[in-house]
Amino acid sequence: MGGTFDPIHHGHLVAASEVQAEFDLDEVVFVPTGDPWQKSGQPVSAAEHRYLMTVIATASNPGFSVSRVDIDRDGPTYTIDTLRDLHAQRPHAELFFITGADALSHILTWKDAAELWGLAHFIGVTRPGHVLTDKGLPDDKVTLQEVPAMAISSTDCRVRVTSRLPVWYLVPDGVVQYIKKYALYAPGALGALSAGEGTVGALPRRPTKETSAR
Ligand code: ATP
Ligand code: MG
Secondary structure, eight states: OEEOOTTOOHHHHHHHHHHHHHHTOSOEEEEEOSSOOOBTTBOOOOHHHHHHHHHHHHTTOTTEEEOOHHHHSSSOOOHHHHHHHHHHHSTTOOOEEEEEHHHHTTGGGSTTHHHHTTTOEEEEEOOTTSOOOOTTSOGGGEEEEOOOOOOOOHHHHHHHHHTTOOOBTTBOHHHHHHHHHTTTTOTTOOOOOOTTSSOOOOSOOOOOHHHHHO
16 A cells, blocks of 8 residues: 555545455555655655554554665655565565555546556555545456545644644544654654754655645
């Protein structure tokens, strides 16, 4: 499952868990996107923060893991590269790519879209406020799955923190504490790790069509 995960929330986790159960997947790999880039006019938190929040959120589930392939690759994140890297790391694994209804609707605009179908099977999951459709997508490469409706978005979580509203129970407890510890999403904060503490990405840049969809 690819995502910005800024921050990871229970909508991501429920979707992953449901697809894992339905398709009997050995592992769900959460892949945070690469270095910070501008998304809808807002800066994105440093990749290292988003990676660590994703690790915290998934650590207790033995069937969940987190991959650094996208955050360790230079340049904008494209799913085609994500899938190629995961395939190289797990040459015998059958890959499934989990994506919400909003992102699925943009898939044909993704880089090398025609090649995606050869690398993974795509599972589109329901998301409140978005229509789930596989119109125009290859029938044998895309499956739609209903998951419990979680009307949560990272955008809403960020706005809530900035507005001093609680995000308890929208995101895992450890993520609430991590956000507080590093003052992420505080008014004026960019969420970058301080110098010497870890990876701080390049200056925010404009998203591609694909990165803005994730
Ligand atoms: P943002 O508001 O910053 O775009 P987001 O909540 O959409 O954040 P992303 O990291 O952009 O989260 O999403 C990663 C993937 O998870 C996407 O495929 C998205 O469609 C899916 N997703 C996110 N939230 C939900 C949800 N509540 N239910 C189902 N799928 C979701
Ligand atoms: Mg999104």
